[in-house]
Amino acid sequence: MPWHHPEMNCSSLSLKWALLCLVCVSLSSCTGQTAGERLADMPHWMGGEPAGVPPRRGTPEYDAWMAARAQEAARPKTDQPK
Secondary structure, three states, rough: OOOHHHHHHHHHHHHHHHHHHHHHHHHOOOOOOHHHHHHHHHHHHHHHOOOOOOOOOOHHHHHHHHHHHHHHHHOOOOOOOO
16 A cells, blocks of 8 residues: 555554553542552552551651650550569
């Protein structure tokens, strides 16, 4: 066929893939959450974090958790039952 140019078809396909990747990245940035935040919200059996994992640094929950740990560390340990 005289109108078919394989090199033009390849560049057009590459451009389409590049645009598709750009659209996917753009849409994923609209979610407002990072991949780690989405994984943290998932149940453990789906690949999320297990129970008992400390909160993320920089959050108010982390500051409260660190204050509780410091308070526990400052408590005298001599009267613990053995």
